[in-house]
Amino acid sequence: MQSATGISENRRRSRAIVVLAKAAFAAAPHQEMARIADIVAAFAGVGRVVSAFSEQGRPSLRDALHDLLDGQYDAITILPLVLPMEPSFHIWLTKSLKRWQHESNRPWPPVAIARDVARSALMPAVLSELLAEGPDAPVPVPPEAVTEGSLVPAQKRRVLVCEGGPCNSAGADVLWGHLRNEQERLKLRVTGEGTMSAKSTCLGPCNLAPVVQVWPEGTYYGGVNEAALDHIISEHLLEGRVASEHAYEPNGRKQRLRAGCPQSNPMGE
Structure with missing residues (x-):
């Protein structure tokens, strides 16, 4: 086998x-x-x-x-x-x-x-087999819950990965996975000023999808792929410098992905 x-x-x-x-x-x-x-x-x-x-x-x-x-x-x-x-x-x-x-x-x-x-046409048979096997032991009623405290995070940086419709269609899930894997590999929570990450509902500039925002500066990054995210991590999260080639600053006008951005033309056409 x-x-x-x-x-x-x-x-x-x-x-x-x-x-x-x-x-x-x-x-x-x-x-x-x-x-x-x-x-x-x-x-x-x-x-x-x-x-x-x-x-x-x-x-x-x-x-x-x-x-x-x-x-x-x-x-x-x-x-x-x-x-x-x-x-x-x-x-x-x-x-x-x-x-x-x-x-x-x-x-x-x-x-x-x-x-x-x-x-799959076999799904009804699979579900029937699972139910025929019988449930596990009943879940016991827990004793009265004890209220526990929580630490307020000391990390100064937050990375938000947009999960709005256009960003999801542009591959936000793979970016989220890449960010979380790199956060663990590089120990970003305890490195530099410390970084936390979270998924977000729509961050606004949908035509720049996929969008990532870094706080406390509030910097928007658009057209982000894995290589761009690596650059943002090395420059912004670890060195404190905005990764300007991927950043989009608020200017009061509609913006499009810059020419040459990998996400603006993923097939190179």
């Missing part, structure tokens, strides 16, 4: 699968994803299966796809295990795939996105 992390001998004639979830923070969900990947790895014609996350968790979808390019597979299929699947999911995922392919200097095999798992 092909393992979830192994590569078959005939991988040049086979398909790679990315089992995609939204986020995972602890060891148990990563182990569960590995178990699911092992199941998929036993299917005919599959050369390699990896798990990835569209928001927080490692590897990110972008990193998993780039890793699979080394295998020279005939095709890559993304299998989303997302319930419920937002209407914008396929929009931002398709746009992100086009952008990553355009930014890469390597050839890509055809990449397909599997159907929404909730639309």
